[in-house]
Structures are given as C-alpha cells and as structure tokens.
Amino acid sequence: MxxxxxxxxxxxxxxxVTVLLCALLAPHLAPHDPDDQNLLAQLxxxxxxxxxxxxxxxxxxxxxxxVLSRLLWGARVAMEVALIASLGAALIGSVLAYVAGYFGGxxxxxxxxxxxxxxxxxxxxxxxxxxxxxxxxxxxxxLAIVLVDWTRFCRVLRSEVLVVARRDYVAAARLVGFGHWxxxxxxxxxxxxxxxxxxxxxxMGIAVVxxxxxxxxxxxxxxxxxxxxxMIADGREAIYQAPWTLFAPVLAIFVTVAGFNLxxxxxxxxxxxxxxxxxx
Amino acid sequence: xxxxxGRRALSAIPILFVVxxxxxxxxxxxxxxxxxxxxxxxxTLAEIDAMRSQMGLDRPLLEQYGIWLGQAAHGDFxxxxxxxxxxxxxxxxxxxxxxxxxxxxxxxxxxLGVGGGLLLFTLRGRRSELVVETGTTVLxxxxxxxxxxxxxxxxxxxxxxxxxxxxxxxxxxxxxxxxFLLLDAILVGRADVxxxxxxxxxxxxxxxxxxxxxxxxxxxxxxxxDVYHDDYIRQAxxxxxxxxxxxxxxxxxxxxxxxxxxxxxxxxxLFGGSLLIxxxxxxxxxxxLMVDAVRNADLPIIxxxxxxYCVLVLAINTLVDALYVVLNPxxxxx
Numbered sequence: 371m372x373x374x375x376x377x378x379x380x381x382x383x384x385x386x387v388t389v390l391l392c393a394l395l396a397p398h399l400a401p402h403d404p405d406d407q408n409l410l411a412q413l414x415x416x417x418x419x420x421x422x423x424x425x426x427x428x429x430x431x432x433x434x435x436x437v438l439s440r441l442l443w444g445a446r447v448a449m450e451v452a453l454i455a456s457l458g459a460a461l462i463g464s465v466l467a468y469v470a471g472y473f474g475g476x477x478x479x480x481x482x483x484x485x486x487x488x489x490x491x492x493x494x495x496x497x498x499x500x501x502x503x504x505x506x507x508x509x510x511x512x513l514a515i516v517l518v519d520w521t522r523f524c525r526v527l528r529s530e531v532l533v534v535a536r537r538d539y540v541a542a543a544r545l546v547g548f549g550h551w552x553x554x555x556x557x558x559x560x561x562x563x564x565x566x567x568x569x570x571x572x573x574m575g576i577a578v579v580x581x582x583x584x585x586x587x588x589x590x591x592x593x594x595x596x597x598x599x600x601m602i603a604d605g606r607e608a609i610y611q612a613p614w615t616l617f618a619p620v621l622a623i624f625v626t627v628a629g630f631n632l633x634x635x636x637x638x639x640x641x642x643x644x645x646x647x648x649x650x
Numbered sequence: 651x652x653x654x655x656g657r658r659a660l661s662a663i664p665i666l667f668v669v670x671x672x673x674x675x676x677x678x679x680x681x682x683x684x685x686x687x688x689x690x691x692x693x694t695l696a697e698i699d700a701m702r703s704q705m706g707l708d709r710p711l712l713e714q715y716g717i718w719l720g721q722a723a724h725g726d727f728x729x730x731x732x733x734x735x736x737x738x739x740x741x742x743x744x745x746x747x748x749x750x751x752x753x754x755x756x757x758x759x760x761x762l763g764v765g766g767g768l769l770l771f772t773l774r775g776r777r778s779e780l781v782v783e784t785g786t787t788v789l790x791x792x793x794x795x796x797x798x799x800x801x802x803x804x805x806x807x808x809x810x811x812x813x814x815x816x817x818x819x820x821x822x823x824x825x826x827x828x829x830f831l832l833l834d835a836i837l838v839g840r841a842d843v844x845x846x847x848x849x850x851x852x853x854x855x856x857x858x859x860x861x862x863x864x865x866x867x868x869x870x871x872x873x874x875x876d877v878y879h880d881d882y883i884r885q886a887x888x889x890x891x892x893x894x895x896x897x898x899x900x901x902x903x904x905x906x907x908x909x910x911x912x913x914x915x916x917x918x919x920l921f922g923g924s925l926l927i928x929x930x931x932x933x934x935x936x937x938x939l940m941v942d943a944v945r946n947a948d949l950p951i952i953x954x955x956x957x958x959y960c961v962l963v964l965a966i967n968t969l970v971d972a973l974y975v976v977l978n979p980x981x982x983x984x
Contacts (some may be wrong), residue, residue, distance in 0.1 A: 378787070490665055490666075493922055589944065606930075616803065632784070
C-alpha cells in the first residue's frame, strides 16, 4: 500500500494505535482504580519531581486520585465516543450524500436545505442544545455528535458524488441494466471511499474534542465515568498548586487529535489521485 | 451591492423560520416543566397547573409555537425562568461582548492565516515545506479551549503578565454607552479603561484566533498554487515583473476569493468557539449566558441565545456572499 510509505500516515497511525491500546488495556495498565481517593496523598507531583511518589507516576489530583490511571480510563471514553460517533455520522451523512448526489432533483433540494439549517448553528451551540434535551451520558454524547456532524460528511461527499455519478462508466453501468442500488454500491461508492476514509479520520479527532468540551462544561458523560474534559475542569481549579493535573489531560487530547489529523491528512494526500504538485 | 445583500438576506429568512420552529419543538419535548420552574418551591400542584395553562403549555405544540411567534413579532421573547428578567434584555447586554471578542479573534486569525499562508506558499517545493506543513496539521490539533487553558497558565499564572478573567479591571468604572467596551472607552476618553479592556481581550482573542488560523493558511496556499498555473501569471513573468509584484498585485487578488469564502464559514464557527473561550475566561458574553442557562434548564434563554447565534451566522454568510459577488467580476451582472 502506497499509503503506508507516507510519514504522516505512519506517525498518525502509531499514535492512534497507541491510544487505542491504552484504552483497551486500561484496566490492566492503570496502577490504581481511577476513582480511588487517597486523601493522604492529595496533589502529589509527578514521580520525577521532588516530593513525588513512584506509586503515582503522574502524580495525584485534588482528591488524591491517580492522574495516570484517570488518563488511561479517560482514553476509553474518548476512543469509544470517537469511533462510534464518527462511524454513525459517516453513515448518516454519506447515505444522504449518495441519495442527494446520485438522484439529484427534489431529494437533493431537501437534503441541501437540511444541511443549510444545520450549518446555521455553530456546532458547539447545537451540541449543547442537544445535550440539554438528551441529558448527560456517554450514549447521548455519541448521539449528539452524530446529529451535529453528519453534515460534514454530507456536504463534502455530495459534491464528490455529483461528479462521479455523471462519469461515463456510471452511465455505462446503467445502460448495461444495473439497477440504481447496484450502480450506487458497485460503481459510485468505491470511487468515493478514499474521501470517506479521510473524512472519517478527521472526524474522529473532532469527536474527541467535542466529547472533551461537553465533559468540560459538565454536560458530557456521567459523573461516575472518567473523561479527559472532566479532568481538565478539575485541573483548572488546581492550576496554581498542581498544574500537572491540567497538563496531563490537555496533552492527551492534543496528542490524540494530532494523531487523527496526521493520519487523515496523510491519507488524503496519498489516496487522492488528483493531488498533483501538492495541490489541495 | 445593497440589492444583492437584500436578496441574500431574504433567502435566509425561511432558514431562520425553520430553525426557530425546530428549536421550539426540541426544547418543548424536554422533560423539564417550565411552569414548575417559574414558581417558588412552596407552590401547590393546582397552582402549577394554573401557571401551566396561563403559560399556554397545555395546548398543542404548533399552537404554542404560533403564540410564541406572535409574541416574538412584538419583540417579546419571554422572561428568564431563573434570572426573572426579559431574555431580550439579557441578550442585548451580553451580545456586544461576544461580538467584540469574535471580531478581535477574527482579526488575529486573518493576520496569522494570511501571513502563514504566504509563508507556506513561498516555501513551496523546498524541504522546509514539509516541516511547516506538518506544523499546520499539528497546529490544527489544538482546539481553542486548549490554547485558552495554556495561555492562562503561561501568561496568567507563571508570568503574571496578563489578566485572564472578565472584561475589565474591577477597580475601573464601566462606561455604559454601546456595550462595546473598546468603543465606549474611546467615547468617554479614558485611556486606562481602554488599556485594561485591551489587556483583558488579548488572551481570549489570540486563543480563539490561533485555532482558526491554520485552515486559512492552507486554503490561501492552495489557491495561490492554483492561480500560479494560470496563463496570466506566466504572462506577467514574461513581461519581466518581479516575483513580489506578481504575488502582491496579480496573484493575491484572485487567490483571496476562496479564502474569503472560507473565512465567512470560519467566522460562523468562531462564534461557537467563543462560547468555550468565554466560559474559560469568565468573559460576560453570550456563551456564558448560554452555558448558565443550560445548567439551570432555563429554556427561554436557551431558545433566544440559540436563535441569536443563528442570526449571527446567517448574517455573516449573507455579508460574505454579497462581498464575494462584489469582489468577483465574473459574478457581476447576474
């Protein structure tokens, strides 16, 4: 595969796989229970700093909870949300894009207007409103992201499908007697897969951020689950005494999102046949 | 120009209408009872029922929407359940702060975006291009609220260089004229107020602007690359014009158009981003109003703030569309 010769794809994939492994193996990797409070060891600095304790490699937060363990468990929520939400958004957005782009006419008009309505909301505002309606919880965070971000897929894919669906080979397939279903799934969809994969990777990064934002505001996952956004909100309170409790989740979000973005960017460059001379 | 603007504005009205209907329905199916929330806790069930029918909550949803729309047409968007003030007043009090922040952030994003885009373009084909480009990808991975937190730590906590809460120093009197603090400070001629307001605006605006600059850089670079394939650039070279003159006087004009469209979209998103920045910097704007309302399930506020964000986004899109037509001679006369 050509894609795996690109530096970005490799770096991005390594980061994403590492975070995924952390998420999957969190119960085994975490030195402590993420909710275990050790009130005798509050706000311990990381182990390499003076006063640090080797039992808490990244120190403890204001309630004496192990920062590293919380980070690992937070990765679980982040990755679950990222994967499921972006797949859901991709599914809805791309199905609508294929319908709109392939059939055109009134279907295209209705879907286009729906996208317009959605796009007139800043995404953060829309997801906040949805979370008010749905209530907190991981499942609702996923639902909110799907309901907000399907337009990202729909907009971009639709214009691609418009171009592909009018190519001669698609018309040929119709002439040979392929039905609409077979034409779309066998002829149109494969041509748009590279774009879809790229969008999916970028969307996963966005989903990580949105989940963190919602948890930060207190409208994300339930309070008994560990989320990076929540850790940031906690760490912000202790910014003077224990900046590491803020930095750890900030860094985790940054690295994860950078991984997804590098992967998506690299894929776009290697999979898109039209990329000549670094044109975007 | 005005004609185009008017036509675009008209096409935004149906969208606004649908949005307000959706917002209304979405917020009414919530398991929150606005009637019970607007009464003191000692109210009896009968009193709450009376309040409910007084507020029209026992009627069909569409009828309720009709009533709401009728009141809204008269400028009555209801009372906040929690703060017990007309919501329109609350929005009018906070909107200028948000616009001030968003415009300042957009300025930062534009300067960084255009500068970065030109830098990326001049480095094309060189080895350092890869480094700078990967840099923009990494830069894109830092959302605005992470910048905000980092800035608070570095400039506020470590260096004590800049303030990071509110809009103005508490010891200074707040000039109350337009609500736009920078403008007010100039109007009343207080340099210290202006200085303090600027100092409070720097961190939030830069944090927000930084997050929105990388896409501008990329689009400017790629549209410049596209433009340089055109014959007129080769023609300019053959005429012996200097590279600098070609870039500034010839290429940039055409390359700016796609960037302008993107900046319009970005400006809309930026209002969403300002919400988080406001929460982090305790900046008294629309975003803080919204988040407080969400926490208190204050439906009338959520409704009107949601609508206000929509109006802002649609207004910006309309303006950018019209500007696009004005700046692009190909679209004139249509």
